[in-house]
Amino acid sequence: MRTLLPRLGAGFNRLWTASAVSNLGDGLTMVAGPLLLASVTGNPILIAGGVFAQQLPWLLFSLLSGVFADRLDRRRLIVAANLGRAAALTVLTVAVGFGFASVVLIYLVLFILGTGETLVDTAGGAMLPQLVAPADLPRANARLSATFTVANQFAAKPLGAWLFGIAAAVPFGVDAVSFAVSAALIFSLPSPGVSSVMPRRSLRKDIAEGLRFLHGDRLLRTLAGAMGLGNIAFCTAFAVFVLYARHRLGVSDVGYGLLLTTFAIGGLLGAALASRVTSRFGAAAVLRTGLLVEILTHVVLATTTHAWVAGTVLILFGVQTVVWGVITSSLRQRLVPNHLLGRVSSVYALLETGGAAIGTLLGGVLAQTWGLTFPFWLAAAAMTAILAAAWTPIAQATRP
Template sequence: MRALVSARLGADFTKLWTASAVSNIGDGVTMAAGPLLVASVSSHPALVAGAVFAQQVPWLLFALISGAYVDRLDRRRLIVAVNLMRAGALAALAVTLATETVTVAVIYTVLFLLGTGETLADTAMGALQPSLVAPEKLPSANARLYATFTIGNQFAAKPLGAWLFVISAAAPFGLDALTFTVAAALVARIRSAPAPEPQPRASLRGEIIAGVRWLWQHRLLRTLAVSMGLGNIAFCAAFAVFVLYCRQQLRLFDIGYGFLLTAFAVGGLAGTTVAAKLARAFGSTAVLRTGLIIEVVTHVTLAVTTTPWVAAAVLVVFSIHAMVWGVIVASLRQRLVPSHLLGRVGSVYALLELGGAALGSLLGGLFASALEITTPFWIAAVVMAVIAVSAWRPLRQATA
């Protein structure tokens, strides 16, 4: 398999892909063990929830700034340095656990550093990839990266992280430190990544504004970015109360809830295998438009059905669409954005994606508390219908 990928997409992409696979396993292990660690130190709900926020808030604080630095610096070296920094932070956490000196403040600090590193490394990886892969092969490359994330982070790592934590609280974090070290070594071996092109140096604020302005003036990418941001508000508003929806609407409890989450992950994995093929067969425009229709149908179906297998089926289709949409949009952005702006434009997408998710989660809980458990799904269906109508014509440019 490794040789096949190397032959089709290049040896340097294989190193990047392998580094992503290794670090995704480590990330998944920490995501599973992190809540267990916080709960073992403090049972206060606010402190447990705060640990999740500590890792997410850097995206809201630093996404645009990180994008500017990704365009200023050597992206390969930046990824190596950030991965080593994250490995050091996790190793320090493992030491405090082994010596029984860990505190909530230490955990929060490490999680904040991990989230900050994510804003730099993830943005730099997306900006580095187009220099390693031919433009026509970007959909296949992105599909492989998305598949790696789904398999490593969602399927394999979560049970491994919980199991390691039971054996030793320090073990999952030590393993994650090792995965970041290995990932750094792999990226350091990439040879074809070009040095940053010399650009007139403006202030950091000016560079950020230049990236936002460029995106806003590009009709197709602006449409995709706004659609993604608003779509995430709609999606997360509906799925913020999904566990309660399963209990009250579908009459399912823990095992059934886990089954639906698994169905969602299976659909996502299937989406990575068909994304590039669908784009080639039908064109990006048709696939993206169909995806918007799927979003509307998904929310309406979940709002009206009380049958678990219907919900499972629609979630599989939705997650296939979500993965296909992600692969196509990432490939379009990597092809259309000038190399010296890839970091900044990618950071705007990340800010809209995560900001939309945070706002949607907050709104979903409020709507469900004040009205019915299915209200967020109805609202999401209306929002996605408006997005579909508004984006329909601009999406014509996607295939061209």
């Protein structure tokens, strides 16, 4: 580790540390939030609404966040957003501690957290090319992805439940501190975190400029479309994965949890392998292989009744997800001009979130009508069509 860190620079190391701290805190709230709602209300719809409250800002504000990430000092924008999230969590911590937390307050705090996330994720991704050399972007993105997996997916989940068991307010207080620490680390970054100065125009014109650039670049347009449509396919298939695991694979609740863990295991492997496989085989070949892996995943899950087979293919799918993300993020950061990077990245975020929402709604209806395996077959067919359409444009992934 000591030999790798200097190559990416002190600025990246601070960004990386800030990301690790905030991801750990964010993971605590992801676990504690539903537990808190369940302690306040027994209504399943209201409990599920908490997840929607945190996702809604991505649908509402993704494109606006992209404009702000290009208009404003990205470093200060991240600091302000993290301090705002810390303040909201502090209010929730006090409310929980004194026993007057309500569903409305919880929803409001989760909505603020999601809004801050749209700003921080967009500005942080746009700031990365100013902190590391273009050749180091894949390694930097892989390291950030690995940190997210370890902190948010592995460490935070059991820790959040344990802290909630000690006292319901504790995980939210810890998360508030994590955002404050993250803000301090980002504030210490040097001035290269500042974006280019944009002429002040209407928000609609600024958004349209980012959309035009993305639409005019065949490779980036193809990758964005493949991600959005692929997310619809994935979430269609996995919307009722808990029922699939119980009734088709015959696993217990613990087994279901272990199956979900396979994604994180694959993600860690993908983060470790992303730079190596891309250097060895080329971005275009790896991207095409990734789409083939997605097709294989859906076909295997549609046909198997064995949990160990499903777990194995889900590890492979986790590898592909992170490798695909590292490559596409690095390409976007390298090919999009600095003054447009926030807006172009925000379109990707909107497609990703919108695809997830559409797929989740479709999956439940399709599974109820045609059975638990039908969504997987449909997803396999959709990914086959996506691969065919993207095969030729993806060849441009090797362009300088």
